[in-house]
Amino acid sequence: MDLTYSYLLQTFRQFTWTSAFLSAAALFIGSIVAVREIFKPLHYKKPIKGKRWKLPPGPAGVPLFGNVLQFQRARRDEVDFTKYLSSLASFGEMATLHMGSKTWVLLNSNRVVDELISKRGSVTHERPYMPVALGLVSRGNRFFLQETKRWADARRVLHHLLTGSAVKSCGQLQELESVQLLAAYLHRPREWYSHHYRYSVSLMHQIILGERLLKSTGELDHLRGIIGGFIQCINGNMIDFFPQLDALPKVLQPWRKRYERMGQIHWEGFRTWWEPLKQSVAEGTAMPSLARDVLLCKDTKYPGGDDDAMYLAMSTISAGSDNPRMAMNVFVMAALSYPEPFGKARAEVDRVCGHDANRLPDVDDMTSLPYLCALVKEVIRWRPSVPMIPQHQSIQDLEFEGYLFPAGTEFVINGVAAGQDFPDAESFSPERWLDGENESKVSHGLWHFGGGRRICVGYKIAQTELFLAFSRLIYCFDFAAAGPYDNLRLRHYHAGEPFPVEMKVRNPDHEQLINNQAERFGVLESAKAKF
Template identity: 30%
Template sequence: MITLSALSLLDCAVVALTVILLKNVITGKRKGALPPGPKGWPIIGNALGMPTSHHWKTFTEWSEKWGEMTSFTIFGQPMVMLNSLEHAVELLNRRSTLYSDRPILLVAGKLVGWDQVITLAPYGAQHREHRRLLSRWAGTRSSVMRFAPIFEREVTKMIVRLAHQPDGLVEELKKMAGAIILDITYGYRVQNDDDPLVRVVDLAAANFSELTTPGACLADTFPILNYVPAWMPGAGWKRRAFAAARDTHSMLEIPYAMVMEQMAAGSAIHSFTSDSLEEKSSEEHHNNVKSAAGVMYAAGAATSVATMHSFFLAMICFPEVQKKAQLEIEAVVGTDRLPTLADRDSLPFVNALCTELHRWNPALPLGVTHRLIEDDVYEGYHFPKGTLFTVNVWKILHDSVNYKDPLEFNPDRFIASGEKESELDPRNVMFGFGRRVCTGIHLADATLFMACTRTLAIFNLSKPIENGRVIEPVVEYQTGTISHPPLFKCAITPRSAKAEALLHSLEVEALQE
């Protein structure tokens, strides 16, 4: 006879989990059906059929078979993929009071610490306070204009560095994006090629992208694994989580402590952190400011790098688009100076190019998942409390219902003329829905515009030629919550003698700073 004392902790856990899952299956069937989707197995659901890479492509294939709302379960956890704008707007925008929570992620959230920031924080008072702080600082296009000198300075530095190190494209993009966000958020100026704070943001952002990818962490499905000691064989995931937690702690604490020291000494520069800290002196408020600053710093820089990397890839793949943008810049700005943020409204094609970058290969192809706060019924389907909803951003932005020839890179689709209307603005999809819309959209737009226009004003971007052979890039984006292009070679050369002279003057100015 087997007694309870003879059972191991894991045996007990398996028995308990089985009872819970069977209860979920039985009660779920009793309450009503979820939308159609791939057939799963008893208990484990669709766990064995989940994609391991490029998830958005598999989910798009599923939508073609099962429809605009596709459901599946993993060990009793119901999940719904929203493959159309109509369903995403109806549920996440119009019913946002029910659909604004985030999944409870043991690893990325509780162990690594991303549940402290607005990206994964549960819906509630803390989330609303973070949104208030961020929206007040940079929540409108006009409020971002005061940061124009920062955008222009850091983009120009990147251009100067790229002229000498074209093979270091990704590192230069990280440095540029990190420098902009660090200055705006903390009043911190990046000075050297291997800045410690830029390193910190790179590590934290990479951790987030890796650990929030669907199916990346088994412990998110089986929270009982949290009780496994980190030293045990097979617990490498937990040691990895502890290392990532140290990176998150550094991301939040190091620059915040720097600003606090400067404020105590009376030497703090105006920034999101210093100005927000002056609002109140309570510990709760200071913690909210620290967490809100951290998300500006990590999420803002990481997504900007991914989109800017896509810009360079698009320009070498579609030289006719590059040329058209350069001609517009020449006609409006001339060749004696660089474009500024004030030129934005006078450059409609360049603006359309930036918009098309968000659509062509979105940095967040599956957005960030929402969690249902209480039971809901929609179009005859019953969604139990705790159901997870993910928007297939990539599918919506490549749907022929929304875009003509969606696989083409065509900025003109966003320029209305005569009877031709502009197509769906991808930013209404890419930057989230409802009460989870990204508060950094205007910062991201300004960063992208300045980087694109100044790069095109100075450089021609093309596929490199080695040994008489054109090196073709591989356009196969990497798997992750934040999806980047693969590494590719790009020839970066001054457009003309006048551009080269302007570049030289920029180098002189950079040396004098």
């Protein structure tokens, strides 16, 4: 009897442990299946009856994460990232990536960008929600990442400012700031890369806030740090690839504190620029500007609150200054690597302005300097400062050339691949843009300002800003390498000199021209000063 009882007890225990193990295993497997189902990207989900998704090929990934880990590894180094984006063109004009719970379709050719972003912009104009980059870090207020409903108000405000007759008045500010740029180059040549940033920030500061820039180098570096941190955050954190995690209780979101702190730092940094302007508006001493006349004016129809206005103003200054800064660094790199096109550009400017330093080129010379206009476009194409344009999300199912994309697909302009979609793409050749018609249209054939409804509203401002800087620097200065460099490694976010350069004023006549113009515009002393 005892033996029978012991046997039954042992059998029961074994059965209990086996059941527990099987239950735990079932729960574990069920959890994995549930997680995979929750985070399954669109193109892996079954469509409604009668449809079948068909997407372009793409690289293999790993379970759950797809291609996110490859993408994140490549982003750690700018050269590796450029090579990674370039390699995706091997799949064709489009490449499908499984990015966490998202479906990305990279657009690798100028043709498909035109077709899907421009011609079908009514379908592909939305932005996907980014709970970290837009939510925690930007407090929902960086307008170019906002959903279309909110973004449209900001777009309306900026459209009137940065187009039409406003562009001409901006050109006058650009001429003044470019004179200070030349004088700063002349008197403090070792800080050439810092002069690029001050030039681009000064311009946007006047347009948006109405005042000449009097910030210290430290304050500018802090702003650039904010911009750099934000850019690295876009598609640079895992949570935005699994936005469903944002629905978890806050106690189960350990990442929140880190990104909320970053958002607080950004808010406080913007506030130091915004509050003085608000005070001058309240005192009636503010100069005409977007902030005074639209964002803070009670008579306008701008619907946003104070934070909305601040982020709109400071985001415009940030984007409108950092991208031109990087393009100007590329300009210098191209001058070192390909001196022949710059010799041709100088000959063209000499023909118009006189080789004897008769006068500086100005905005009105754009129609007379087609090669210089083409050079601006080639700088943007050759080493794009924005290698990948933030994604456009489709608002409905989309058929295109035999493919069927589900609603919610995120179309991404591959700026690197699109820039290489040219014959002999690695060479720096402004001639590729000379067609007698579109040299001065910087968005024609280029997608680095975005496209469709979401195209950067300030691209014309950026074009004249770069045209003036490039034409005047070419006219007045010679560039030479001051040490070894790699023209693939531009170190855009490096704190010091991005690559070694020696620049000298062309001759005493051009030196005198610069000093005379700087005195005329009243910027000579500020150009000499070390802030």
